[in-house]
Amino acid sequence: MATDTRTTVSEGFGEVSRTVGTAFRYLLLAATLVGILAVGVLFVYVGNDAIQPLTADPGWHLTFFLTLVVPTLAVGGVLRARADGSFRVGLESLGLLAVMPLFAGGVATLFLSVLPALVTFSYAVALGLVVATVVALMRSRRVGFGAKLLVVGVATVVSLLFVPGIIQSLPFVPVEWLLVALTLGTPVAAIAGAYATSSWNDRRTGRIAGAAALGGVVAAGLLGSLIGFGGTAATILAAVAGVPVALYAATALDRHPARRDGLLLPLTVVGGMLLGAFLVRTVGFAGPAAWLDWAFLTGPNSITAEDAGIYPALVGSILLMLIVALLSFPVGIGAAVYLEEYAPDSRLAQLIEVNIANLAGVPSVVYGLLGLGLLARMLDEGLPILPAAIADPLGLEPVRVGANLFGIGTVFVGGMTLSLLILPIVIISSQEAIRSVPPSQRQASYGMGATRWQTIRNVVLPKAFPGILTGTILALGRAIGETAPLLVIGAPNQFGLPQELSSRVGAMPLQIYAWATTSGTPEFYAKVIPAGVVVLLVAMLAMNSVAIVLRNRFQS
Amino acid sequence: MTTEDTTTETVAEESSNDPTNDDMLIQTDVSESVSASGTESTRTIVESRNVNVWYDDDQALQDISMEIPENQVTAMIGPSGCGKSTFLRCINRMNDLIDAARVEGELYLGGKNVYDADVDPVALRRRVGMVFQKPNPFPKSIRENVLYGLKVQGIEVDEDEIVEQSLRRAALWDEVKDRLDESGLELSGGQQQRLCIARAIAPDPEVLLMDEPASALDPIATSQIEDLIDDLAEQYTVVIVTHNMQQAARISDKTAVFLTGGELVEFDDTQKIFENPESDRVEDYITGKFG
Ligand SMILES: Nc1ncnc2c1ncn2[C@@H]1O[C@H](COP(=O)(O)OP(=O)(O)OP(=O)(O)O)[C@@H](O)[C@H]1O
Numbered sequence: 085m086a087t088d089t090r091t092t093v094s095e096g097f098g099e100v101s102r103t104v105g106t107a108f109r110y111l112l113l114a115a116t117l118v119g120i121l122a123v124g125v126l127f128v129y130v131g132n133d134a135i136q137p138l139t140a141d142p143g144w145h146l147t148f149f150l151t152l153v154v155p156t157l158a159v160g161g162v163l164r165a166r167a168d169g170s171f172r173v174g175l176e177s178l179g180l181l182a183v184m185p186l187f188a189g190g191v192a193t194l195f196l197s198v199l200p201a202l203v204t205f206s207y208a209v210a211l212g213l214v215v216a217t218v219v220a221l222m223r224s225r226r227v228g229f230g231a232k233l234l235v236v237g238v239a240t241v242v243s244l245l246f247v248p249g250i251i252q253s254l255p256f257v258p259v260e261w262l263l264v265a266l267t268l269g270t271p272v273a274a275i276a277g278a279y280a281t282s283s284w285n286d287r288r289t290g291r292i293a294g295a296a297a298l299g300g301v302v303a304a305g306l307l308g309s310l311i312g313f314g315g316t317a318a319t320i321l322a323a324v325a326g327v328p329v330a331l332y333a334a335t336a337l338d339r340h341p342a343r344r345d346g347l348l349l350p351l352t353v354v355g356g357m358l359l360g361a362f363l364v365r366t367v368g369f370a371g372p373a374a375w376l377d378w379a380f381l382t383g384p385n386s387i388t389a390e391d392a393g394i395y396p397a398l399v400g401s402i403l404l405m406l407i408v409a410l411l412s413f414p415v416g417i418g419a420a421v422y423l424e425e426y427a428p429d430s431r432l433a434q435l436i437e438v439n440i441a442n443l444a445g446v447p448s449v450v451y452g453l454l455g456l457g458l459l460a461r462m463l464d465e466g467l468p469i470l471p472a473a474i475a476d477p478l479g480l481e482p483v484r485v486g487a488n489l490f491g492i493g494t495v496f497v498g499g500m501t502l503s504l505l506i507l508p509i510v511i512i513s514s515q516e517a518i519r520s521v522p523p524s525q526r527q528a529s530y531g532m533g534a535t536r537w538q539t540i541r542n543v544v545l546p547k548a549f550p551g552i553l554t555g556t557i558l559a560l561g562r563a564i565g566e567t568a569p570l571l572v573i574g575a576p577n578q579f580g581l582p583q584e585l586s587s588r589v590g591a592m593p594l595q596i597y598a599w600a601t602t603s604g605t606p607e608f609y610a611k612v613i614p615a616g617v618v619v620l621l622v623a624m625l626a627m628n629s630v631a632i633v634l635r636n637r638f639q640s
Numbered sequence: 641m642t643t644e645d646t647t648t649e650t651v652a653e654e655s656s657n658d659p660t661n662d663d664m665l666i667q668t669d670v671s672e673s674v675s676a677s678g679t680e681s682t683r684t685i686v687e688s689r690n691v692n693v694w695y696d697d698d699q700a701l702q703d704i705s706m707e708i709p710e711n712q713v714t715a716m717i718g719p720s721g722c723g724k725s726t727f728l729r730c731i732n733r734m735n736d737l738i739d740a741a742r743v744e745g746e747l748y749l750g751g752k753n754v755y756d757a758d759v760d761p762v763a764l765r766r767r768v769g770m771v772f773q774k775p776n777p778f779p780k781s782i783r784e785n786v787l788y789g790l791k792v793q794g795i796e797v798d799e800d801e802i803v804e805q806s807l808r809r810a811a812l813w814d815e816v817k818d819r820l821d822e823s824g825l826e827l828s829g830g831q832q833q834r835l836c837i838a839r840a841i842a843p844d845p846e847v848l849l850m851d852e853p854a855s856a857l858d859p860i861a862t863s864q865i866e867d868l869i870d871d872l873a874e875q876y877t878v879v880i881v882t883h884n885m886q887q888a889a890r891i892s893d894k895t896a897v898f899l900t901g902g903e904l905v906e907f908d909d910t911q912k913i914f915e916n917p918e919s920d921r922v923e924d925y926i927t928g929k930f931g
């Protein structure tokens with residue numbers, strides 16, 4: 085009977101074979117799984133060694149299973165079943181809650197270990213004055229561009245030359261956490277205000293949000309210093325993690341009331357963790373003997389596995405990333421904009437593009453040689469502003485700047501080398517993003533009588549920006565894991581905390597390499613190295629998560 | 641006006657946004673012409689002389705010469721691919737942006753050859769607005785879309801008023817007045833088309849080039865756009881490309897018929913073209929015997 089119906093049906097339409105397509109589909113699935121499984125196994129392996137979850141009491145696991153896992157799964161399941169977008173809000177806020185404290189930690193290491201609060205504050209004020217000048221000038225239409233440029237240039241030089249000195253010599257300065265609160269809280273508040281203005285479409289709300297952000301940061305600092313948590317740490321945590329989370333929650337609560345229940349998910353997770361921690365402590369269940377603990381994160385390196393910490397390497401990596409970002413983003417994006425928008429479609433331009441593509445494939449050890457030969461050796465005495473060859477005949481002293489910055493293994497040379505390494509990737513991915521702006525939008529802009537600069541600023545860059553940012557952040561993720569170039573430029577294996585740009589610097593991958601080679605005892609292999617790898621991977625994933633969020637945000 | 645036959649090539653490089661360039665295209669010499677029927681006398685605002693366009697080696701326009709009268713509506717009709725859009729792009733030098741395109745001949749706007757070396761194409765495009773064949777709103781809010789031209793041209797006006805007025809004239813106001821801050825890309829195809837019209841008229845161009853501005857519109861919106869064009873023609877010059885014969889007959893004063901291969905077969909008063917064309921090919925095309 086059934087076969088009969090089927091034949092009549094196939095007589096009606098005929099049948100289309102899909103065997104090849106199906107086989108192809110499962111082959112692709114297999115290929116995908118191989119990669120994912122390999123990485124997954126690695127993560128489990130390393131994570132197990134670093135955290136050692138099996139050393140905990142069964143009661144500990146049971147407690148957390150009941151207080152954390154079960155409620156989270158239940159709430160998540162309910163939210164998901166509702167399919168009204170609240171699950172997404174829950175996941176996003178949870179992600180924010182997980183990642184932002186990591187960034188706060190990164191910023192905190194800088195403020196606590198590297199940057200003296202007063203110096204940072206004085207330079208921040210100087211830069212703030214420059215920004216204020218720029219903003220004020222942008223408003224006025226009567227002043228010509230040349231005059232504006234001149235004023236800004238003079239303001240920059242004067243401000244950076246004199247303001248820091250004046251502030252640093254003031255007889256009374258606020259306590260450290262207040263300085264940090266002002267340095268960090270002001271830009272954070274400005275960004276929060278701008279975000280609130282745009283998402284509520286209301287200037288007043290924006291101003292209130294900005295003021296609340298600054299007030300919250302200062303209040304957190306005060307509270308932190310009173311309860312002994314540390315005023316500076318509390319300030320940074322509030323500015324980097326607290327403000328974004330609060331803004332996100334406020335947006336979810338007020339702008340999308342339907343999805344506000346999503347916030348239950350992070351509440352469940354945090355509540356479950358607190359409750360679980362409280363319970364295991366009162367009952368007395370022992371937690372896992374994790375190798376990756378606070379002492380490992382914040383301790384100096386040591387030749388014994390028990391005392392080995394990753395803090396100097398962590399700070400070194402953060403410093404390097406900061407320099408790499410500051411150097412490679414403007415240069416790379418600038419080059420990409422030039423190549424895509426301005427450069428004539430000539431042989432030369434094509435040659436340059438091919439070469440950039442080739443440079444992206446050059447092994448990183450070669451960049452290390454470049455860093456060693458060009459930066460560390462040749463520029464050891466500083467950049468020749470007035471080289472001896474010109475100065476001597478004129479009877480002048482040769483002028484060189486930055487002598488202490490260049491040198492074997494310094495933060496500055498390391499950052500420059502890594503910047504060079506990822507520059508081609510930054511350029512190529514930015515070019516790709518710029519190229520994906522539809523030509524019809526450029527035409528629309530030109531058709532309205534826009535100049536090329538106006539078209540780039542108003543149409544091309546806003547549209548290409550998320551793509552540019554994604555590509556560059558992923559490139560940064562590559563730089564943080566590089567070992568070879570740092571080895572070649574002579575970054576040390578055993579090092580103290582880098583204090584300035586001219587300190588010699590190590591980085592996390594280098595530290596892991598050093599542990600694996602010079603101190604390669606079984607203890608190191610089994611515990612210290614996995615813990616270091618986890619820290620490195622978490623740092624990298626935190627950076628990449630920014631790229632992922634940006635891509636999702638702007639692609640829709 | 642110079643009569644020597646100088647051919648100028650498109651200059652791809654655009655000079656900077658210098659406000660003085662706005663005065664570059666001075667109305668030096670305005671030729672007086674009497675339309676073929678002899679009934680009305682108007683000034684010519686756009687005049688093309690022996691304009692040829694190539695895309696690489698393919699010729700898209702052949703020797704186009706015509707005089708477009710000021711403050712009137714001129715329609716361009718012709719089969720697909722005959723070069724109507726190409727000709728529109730010659731008028732505001734949008735062809736400069738196409739690498740493959742090469743323009744020869746002279747094209748005068750208010751007596752000044754826009755292909756002269758001293759003409760800033762950006763300044764030119766501020767006087768000649770354009771509505772593109774495919775709607776191309778920016779991924780910005782509806783408001784920002786309408787205000788874009790004013791912003792880049794540095795014109796200061798009451799923004800709310802201009803937004804409302806432009807959207808009203810483009811017959812879009814009622815549909816979007818409550819969501820001016822939503823993205824222009826969230827509109828329907830026909831709404832996007834009207835948004836692009838609003839955007840083009842907001843900065844008050846002297847000449848408005850419209851490439852099939854009503855192709856995706858329903859009859860009501862179409863007739864509103866036709867009213868707008870009627871309105872505009874009191875102060876501005878409108879050049880419109882359309883595939884709709886009735887529309888061309890309804891709204892235009894003059895009609896240019898292009899036929900395949902990029903030649904301008906006939907250019908005359910609309911009435912004459914539709915009632916009594918000189919060329920049999922034009923008659924065939926209009927009556928639908930040939931496309
Ligand atoms: N950017 C370009 N590059 C190369 N050739 C082009 C380009 N634009 C147009 N052409 C060619 O020029 C000729 C005229 O094109 P045009 O777009 O001007 O036609 P049209 O009359 O506007 O047609 P339609 O009514 O379909 O819009 C066509 O043969 C087309 O293939």
Ligand SMILES: [Mg+2]
Pocket residue numbers: 724725726773851
């Ligand atoms: Mg066309």
